[in-house]
Amino acid sequence: MxxxxxxxxxxxxxxxxxxxxxxxxxxxxxPRCLAHAPHSVDGRRVSLVTQVANSFVDAFTRLLKVVTVDVEDAEETSSADGQGEVFEVPDMTCQHCIRTITEAVGEFGVAPPEFDLETKRVVARFGSAEVREQSFAAIRARGYTVVPLAR
Structure with a gap:
């Protein structure tokens, strides 16, 4: 088989x-991202990219509790046309990740999003709050972290 x-x-x-x-x-x-190849350190198999990504996510999560953002200084959370919503996927590293996320949101009728691998930001146009939450759950089910930005 x-x-x-x-x-x-x-x-x-x-x-x-x-x-x-x-x-x-x-x-x-x-699925495993090809960028997450395991390495041997002191006789143990470790994935450095995973550990680094987890450290960044942990630090970011802790900072969420102490950092505040002034609304007038906040970056836009929608695209230029006003219909897209910006969110972050901090563990997104490559085209494979983009394809996986595109397929996840596509299950709910969401058009292919716009991606920025450097900033880890994604712009998607969800039809409703329900579709947004279902899409986020589908992305998480595929092993990625979704960080919604303040609206």
Whole structure:
């Protein structure tokens, strides 16, 4: 059965080289970003990118409790057309991540979002608050952190 999935991935006309890894995932397996290759440190396998991302997320979460933002100084949380909503995905690192998030929100009819890998910001146009929450849950279910920005 696994061989069949591998052959299907090879036969796919999908131009994304990371797509093949999803076809071979077993039931219940979580996808892994190719940037998260494990390393050996003192004889233990560790993922440095994951540890760094987790440290940033932890620090950011702690700062949320002590940092305040003045509304008049806050950055826009909508796109230039006023319909998109900006949120952050701090552990988004590559095109594979973008594709995974696009597919997650697409399940709820959301058009492909705009991504900025440097700032980790995503602009999406949700049809309703319910679709927004469902989309965020779908992104989290795929292993990513979603940080909604103040509206």
């Amino acid at each position: 696994k061989e069949t999935r591998i052959e299907a991935a090879r036969a796919s006309d999908d131009s994304d080289p990371s797509a093949a890894q999803y076809v071979v995932l077993g039931s219940g397996e979580q």
